[in-house]
Amino acid sequence: MVSLRFPFLFSQPKRPCTISNATTSRSFSAATVVACSFAAGAAAFSGIAAAQKITNPKRSFLQNALDFLLPNHSSLPWGSLSLADTSSTVVESKTGMSFPSVVSESQRLLGIGLRRKSVLGLKNIDVYAFGVYADNDEVKKVLGQKYGKLSISELKENEGFKEDLMEGDICMTVRLQIVYSKLSIRSVRSAFEESVGSRLQKFGGPDNKELLRRFASQFKDEYKIPKGSVIELSKDRGHVLRTRIDGKEVGSIQSKLLCRSILDLYMGEDPFDRQAKEEIESKLASFLQQ
Numbered sequence: 001m002v003s004l005r006f007p008f009l010f011s012q013p014k015r016p017c018t019i020s021n022a023t024t025s026r027s028f029s030a031a032t033v034v035a036c037s038f039a040a041g042a043a044a045f046s047g048i049a050a051a052q053k054i055t056n057p058k059r060s061f062l063q064n065a066l067d068f069l070l071p072n073h074s075s076l077p078w079g080s081l082s083l084a085d086t087s088s089t090v091v092e093s094k095t096g097m098s099f100p101s102v103v104s105e106s107q108r109l110l111g112i113g114l115r116r117k118s119v120l121g122l123k124n125i126d127v128y129a130f131g132v133y134a135d136n137d138e139v140k141k142v143l144g145q146k147y148g149k150l151s152i153s154e155l156k157e158n159e160g161f162k163e164d165l166m167e168g169d170i171c172m173t174v175r176l177q178i179v180y181s182k183l184s185i186r187s188v189r190s191a192f193e194e195s196v197g198s199r200l201q202k203f204g205g206p207d208n209k210e211l212l213r214r215f216a217s218q219f220k221d222e223y224k225i226p227k228g229s230v231i232e233l234s235k236d237r238g239h240v241l242r243t244r245i246d247g248k249e250v251g252s253i254q255s256k257l258l259c260r261s262i263l264d265l266y267m268g269e270d271p272f273d274r275q276a277k278e279e280i281e282s283k284l285a286s287f288l289q290q
């Protein structure tokens with residue numbers, strides 16, 4: 001089966017292209033021809049890919065299409081251009097949830113994933129899609145000296161690098177977008193108690209009940225979280241975890257242990273979505289190569 005796990009669909013860039021008057025009409029027609037050719041090629045590619053199973057499941061649809069249409073594109077001058085960098089949102093294909101490619105002005109999307117949960121051991125439900133973000137300049141500044149000489153594959157094997165990413169004073173954001181329409185704030189609270197509670201115990205021992213209570217109590221009964229609601233967990237400078245629901249700040253807690261525990265859910269040893277974790281690590285490793 002052809003598996004395109006995250007065939008990222010790119011929405012139209014919000015900013016119009018700025019083209020100087022003198023070149024407008026030629027640039028437009030050249031760009032139109034290139035765009036149309038690529039669209040036709042991509043359409044042809046979809047059919048052929050489905051029939052011949054030629055896609056690489058680790059690459060997005062557009063990346064696969066580009067590999068197919070321009071086999072040597074990586075050696076061309078624009079080979080290092082990331083398709084994701086040019087769009088303003090990225091869509092997680094299974095849930096249709098759309099993620100901004102940048103949050104807090106400079107934190108870039110590293111990867112997206114899906115949190116599934118089993119209900120009464122009977123069936124798995126898609127609870128939320130998530131995106132993890134960090135600022136590439138900041139990652140380079142904090143970890144460049146220690147790890148800058150390693151290749152991407154060396155970094156991906158390097159446990160110290162992964163630990164330092166989660167432990168370092170690096171601003172990061174985890175954005176949860178609710179998919180399950182029958183979610184109550186009570187179930188959010190108790191899911192956090194279970195998942196964050198197990199990590200607090202793992203990294204900090206059993207004496208962290210008060211920290212867990214403070215964190216979970218931010219999710220007050222009065223908040224509603226219908227499908228499409230956004231819960232943002234941002235790790236700010238000084239290991240401050242700031243929580244927002246639909247853009248409204250509901251609390252902040254300064255705790256390195258809590259920040260580490262939250263990141264561990266998405267990037268740690270036993271993450272909710274292993275493929276997303278790998279995407280996130282690859283992207284972070286690539287920041288050190290830029």
Ligand SMILES: CCCCCCCCCCCC(=O)O
Binds near residue numbers: 115188191195
């Ligand atoms: C019926 C399933 C209820 C699950 C609710 C999870 C809501 C958000 C919890 C976030 C932390 C986690 O994913 O464990």
